[in-house]
Amino acid sequence: MTVLTSLARALAADSMTPQQLTVFRHQHISHQPIVVVPLTLAGETNAPLAALIGSDRDRPNVIVTRQPRERAERLNFAGKLASEVLFPIEMAAKRTQPFGRGQDSRVRVVDAPQIWVPNPAGIEFISTLGRMTRLRQIEGPWAVPATVRRLGIWLTWFAEQAEFADSGALIAATRALSAVWATGQSDLEDGNLAALMAWLAPPSGMDVASAVARAENPELCPPAGPSTDPVFDRLFLEPVLRDLAAARTPVAHKAVHRRLTTMLEEQMLPTWQHVWAAIDLLRQVPEAGRVARRWEQQRDRFTSFHQYVTTDGRPQAKRDNASRSGRRLAELEQRMAAFEAQRAFDDPLVLADYRLTGEAFAGRVVDVDATRRVPGQRRSLLRPRVTVATSDPVRLDVGQNVYDPSRNGQQAIIESVIDTEQGWQVELELQNQMGSGQTAKPGSVPALGDDVTYTSVTETFVRRRAWPAREDIPWTHGGPPPEYKPVAEDAAEDWS
Template identity: 30%
Template sequence: MADLIHVAARLRALQNGRAVPIVSQRQVVIQPHARILTLLSMAGEDTSVHAAAFGGFGEPAQIHVIADPRSRDDQYALLRWLLPFFETYYAQCRADGTFPQIWVSSAGALGHLDTLADRLRFTDEPDIQRLGELWTYAGERSPIAGQQALMSASGALRLHYATGQQEAEDEHLAALLTWIEPPSGRDIFAAVAAAEGLPMSVKTDPRFDRNQLQPAVSDFHGAATPEAAVRHHGRIQQMLEGVIRPIYTATQRAIALLSAPRWQANPILDELADQEAREFARFMLARDDGHRLPYRDSAKAGAIKIAARERAVNNVEAGMLRYDHAAREKGVSTGTVLRAQLADVIVTHPRSRVYEYDLVLTSHQDGLHLRLGDVLCTLDGAALSLRIDEIERRGPFTWVTGRVAPGKSPGKNAAKRLSRGEVLDFGPGAPNWHDLGNVLAQMSTRMASTPWTHGEAPPPPARAPQAAPGNLRAAVEGLI
């Protein structure tokens, strides 16, 4: 059903000729001190940087272009130009107790930065290694649910708008912005087609490469005098500035749209920002202590990271269902949220000074994701935990009976104040970010001994098979 809602939004955008908002609340944290990083690589050189643009939100781009990134000295000179910007920015974030946020144009640019970070931290130049380490923080955080360190402008806009084109086409930032702010008096498809002609990731247009850039690079290498080389370098710089500036400007525009006052506050973002600040402080402390970032994780480190990612997914989903209106409604439509009307409150008195409260709920939802024994919590108001004891379908309604959590619980007091006919939303409990340390400690204990699948030791010998009994039925009956 949630997919149908998204399809309906895209159809509405196609009908109107412009993107339509799909949420009312902001979906990402926007740091006022965020930095925008735009990189261009040479065709066929995926781990190179031909041109770089860097700046803060609302600031003009500082651009550095080299003639040929295949020259190691020139490539390292560009990277050394970038290093002080990131050193200063990270140091300021540490001093302020917050976290750095880097914005790139698209998922392709995000992957390029992650690949560069992986490569640079294993070079033989200490300052280049340092830049790779700083970028690694953002790169390692990027696949984790709820991270706010490395942001894709196209990805962030897609969380807020639906367009009349395919989802894959939304990765082109200029086309996406055209749908959001279409030019007046012009056909939307013609405007989008024109926007798609602009490079918006890390690669330049192949025709531009073949007809303009490649001859200019060849002329640079064939220059007879230093003066001629400088002249050809200036020509290359002028060409690439014409490519990189629109990408940087489009990223700026995306942040401005997401910073508009039209988006309501989202309490889950405060929790995500606090968690990001803790992760950043932990990462930088490890660098201060001299811990190296490995090329490959050990079995133990890999298991711990997987456990952390799983917990992050659960926390983000729980927080979104609790605080985000659109996520709540999607949860209701898919059955992950129980929206039910209170039919009755049954009070029992099993023994002295002990009272039990059973809630009888009715819901018209189809496809509820409920099982006996599940524990659900109210998503609004006082905390009330409910263990599902009975599920029954009666005509168009699902009847659910659950017991309020036993013992001294604020839920019992809340149950006393409930009135018949009241509509309640139930879902997972509140996110618990501080419990992550306990989860990682448990995983560390379990992985104290490396399993044979990830070590040098051979697998343990299989147990010798037992002979089959002559009378299988008698043997089974003998177990009863």
């Protein structure tokens, strides 16, 4: 938790008013998001009980297992879910557009599917259900429909994408809201979507305290899933499940199942409405400048994975080998650092956190030499010098690279840091983005009296050494891994 986030939480608790943490929204929101509200059976790992799913807030599709304690019925549940998830995936994959030129010419989808769940536990549900279904065999005595395994492959992909900070494929509503607003309650309480929405959008005529008290009443606001309320389980769910197991005729079973469906739909509908209300609330916040570029990259990833599924189709391995683990860890770190830098470049409130920690400073230009040149290997190079007066604490070293967010990350080198009675004076040598002529292009060099900000965070990285090929993995990391081939035993685990 950053300094400003802590301060915002304290102010929110004192005033009972949520505090905005960012000026902009750093998350893309699809025009047609797919909302999934899952429920699981208590006492068993990932026993799917029911789900509301769809892109139409007024007409959700209801899926309820016929008998959640039977593993065969869990796969039937996955088959019904597959018809709801795979259809928008295939529709999105059909609409493509070309981009690039020459040898770099490729295609990407016009828009990629985006799934919303109430909270991080919903992401865990997607991940575990994907693992449960992607390793099933589609031939042999225990075969499942091919759509079930394809669903597992896609759910696993969505869950893996959710681990990256800059991804927009699978989003937990509570995380997206908490990234923009701070409330006066704890992180654990913010994990309850109903309580979080009570702070951000209390019902008409009700203050925040009353709205939160109402949200914590499971009778009025059932849990956001996938877990159900223990009292509901004991008084309502268990008797119906017993009646379902005792039903001996198709007519009796259908009548009990209809009663179960109605009861579970009533439990999920409040959360369904909260997720859509959260999406509406986030849409009101203006989108940050770099969000569109990140969504293009997400569309590229979706396009590439769809091509893999249609051409190869093998499920992801049960466990990552050393090579894939290393690559994935490096990508997680790089994309996290790039995302944090992009947020700082786009958002003054995010950048303010770096100013408090000394990783950035803001001030006014008190001296500038826009025509300064220094000797180069073949010719002199344009290297303007800018002096900035600031009252921010400067904890950056001489010789360190800093970047100007307002000029698309223009690089500068700190030449000196002088402590004065009025604050600090920082001399900077500009390095790039000034054009290729003998003089700097207009606007590329700050003018005398301009307000500027510089930070040490950057969204660009030095490329590391190339990863070894599969056959060149050293023995210290297990040697060349064998090619993965799914077998029946992969799916035979306790949680399946």
